[in-house]
């Protein structure tokens with residue numbers, strides 16, 4: 568909640584986050600791309616892919632928008648993008664160590 572811009576905070580988010588956080592295990596985070604977000608910018612974008620587990624592994628590929636307010640960066644909103652699909656012989660995105668074709672690519 569502390570990194571969510573105050574205009575975007577609501578009790579619903581807080582309840583939702585609290586519920587989700589207890590059910591979610593974060594397994595990995597890869598920053599794919601950044602745009603702006605430098606020292607003299609007031610806006611920045613981060614494209615990332617996170618792997619997390621709620622019962623089973625899932626992908627979150629998102630391009631997030633941040634704004635700087637009083638010298639501190641806050642998350643504003645994000646666009647959810649399609650998850651990365653590895654080639655069949657490459658390691659699966661879930662981190663199982665199996666090839667994609669033998670894991671989530673089946």
Ligand SMILES: [Zn+2]
Nearest residue numbers: 659661670671
């Ligand atoms: Zn997998």
